[in-house]
Amino acid sequence: MKNIDINSYKANSTTKLSELPTYEDFGVTNKELKKDLRKLRKELGDFQDTIYADGKYSVLICLQGMDTSGKDSLVREVFKDFNVRGVVVHSFKVPTDLELKHDFLWRHYIALPAKGKFGIFNRTHYENVLVTRVHPEYILGEHIPGINEVSDIDGKFWDSRFEQINNFEKHLAANGTIIFKFFLHLSKEEQRQRLLRRLRLRQKHWKFSPDDLKERKLWDRYQQCYQEAIQRTSKPKAPWFVVPADNKKSARLIVAHILFEALKKYKDIAAPELDDKIKANLDSYKQQLESE
Template sequence: MKNFTDQFKVKNRSRFSLKDHDPAFCDGYKKEDAATVLQGLIDETFKLQEQLYASNSYSLLIIFQAMDAAGKDSAIAHTMSGLNPQGCQVYSFKQPGPEDYDHDFLWRHYKALPERGRIGIHNRSHYENVLVVKVHPELVLKENNPEIRKVKDIGRKFWEQRYESIRNFEKHIHHSGTIVIKFFLNLSKEEQKERFLKRIDHPEKNWKFQMGDITERELWDDYMKAYEKAIGETSTNDCPWYVVPADKKWFTRIAISTIIRDTLKGLKLLYPVLLKEELDKLQEAKQLLQKQ
């Protein structure tokens, strides 16, 4: 298995550019082999998940960000299939509501963090506040920030403070035992067009398409700049971003599963070791059971 964890990790923040990442890359893998490879990765991850739960020391937060039709939902479904659902929790963040706007932009995401021993998946995340909100800065006005009265008040300083808040938030939860890995599913504009057309042409996929998707697509370049800036500002050694090719869904799933497996392996998880007194009690219970 190739070292995708190292290959797709954003290491040099100052030189990061999406132009250096090929959305169609598949590293020589073939689609017909994908199911077998993926199943092997899922089997390994299942064992590691059990150790994560038993050790009760760490939690794992997996963040998915992407343009529409990049395959976030299917990536989550395929890479997390076979795991124990009791140890996983998935949050799909929609537009903030009135209660969310009455708090700071990180509030609802902090509430959704996974408990120790569990894997949390955030389908979209706090990064929407430096992505869609940056492309549509008028949304900031809904936050009722006392320093922001009009769009013209939103300058470079505002965004730099927001990136800093995100870095500090992730640094804090990392040092508290939550391991953070962030995936950007790197879809090409051409492939997005093909997937939108399929949603229109296939009745069973019509429900996925919204006219607003076309409006947002016209802002593609603005979104790419926002993603590039956000990833470059917030990819750290402790909480890295991974830019994963997304034009071939079957390869995307292999890459994501490999990175999740490697991250869990890197924690060097162990099953709890019982004290002598507890081991003695187990033997006592065994003898009682054998007599029944």
């Protein structure tokens, strides 16, 4: 398979989602895509062991996308070879009463990965400039001073929220968190097919909610909000990658490739060396064990 240019998926301040593809197969079979993913996820798993032993950096992986874009299955397939001690997945739902008593970033901050670990946010702090932008009435539940009705939520409010998110990520990066943000770019037609599949297959019924259809009617508004969020928050230390998601197997491979290619550039990540005294006595330790 040809090399994947990770920069071709990296977003910037002029990215337009309508101009980007939602499907990719690299001209190869699903079998070949799965084979390439198996190799990459093994290398990622080995890297995870190293970053865990090194203990200098943490890795935060943010996944966003419309319903049915494949976030859950991507987590399952890409990180299958990770040691469970080194990776933590958080799926953020509707804020709880406790979470609403704090600022909107609090629940995300306390879920951040410790140094040496990978953290995966399945839906992220960006819900606070996506869902709440499509449904600004949700902001009222945050009880923010000066925000008493929807009409109080103006452009300055969203400017401030974007600034807070950028500052949050800048702070994380400055303190050793390597940040990746992936938008799984799904077509409206592919979402329709996946929702139908949930309805046709009994074992998939649990994934369906009538609210999925209500939100689908707001597709264009969501795309607009996603685009602005990506444009305003894709930064060198916290880049967004727009990944074609109509083909789940290629989407998983692209994400794995981006992670591996970016992480292997960190030459200061290495397993710690044994101290000289232990090194000098390795043969003695071996003899003790072999003579038992």
